[in-house]
Amino acid sequence: MCLFQVSHQQRLSDVLSLLRLSPLLSSADPSTLSVIIDEKERQVLYSMTETLLGHESPKKEQIICGLLHDDVDIDGIPCKSHDSSA
Secondary structure (H helix, E strand, C coil): CCHHHHHHHHHHHHHHHHHHHHHHHHCCCHHHCCCCCCHHHHHHHHHHHHHHHCCCCHHHHHHHHHHHCCCEEECCEEECCCCCCC
């Protein structure tokens, strides 16, 4: 598998993890106890999840494009799928 495919697989995996995180936080799932997230970040996460799971919209396209290119900013909060400095 080429590096390009691995990169896309990792990004897709990150997006799927993001979609799973929102309901886990909502239900206070014990697996999320180590996730440190402030209230504004939590609201952005919920908003992103609802947008991604909702009907097609320009905001949905913006979020998807940003997540795939690791360059999305929602309501002033930069959202990175991984630590790009590593």
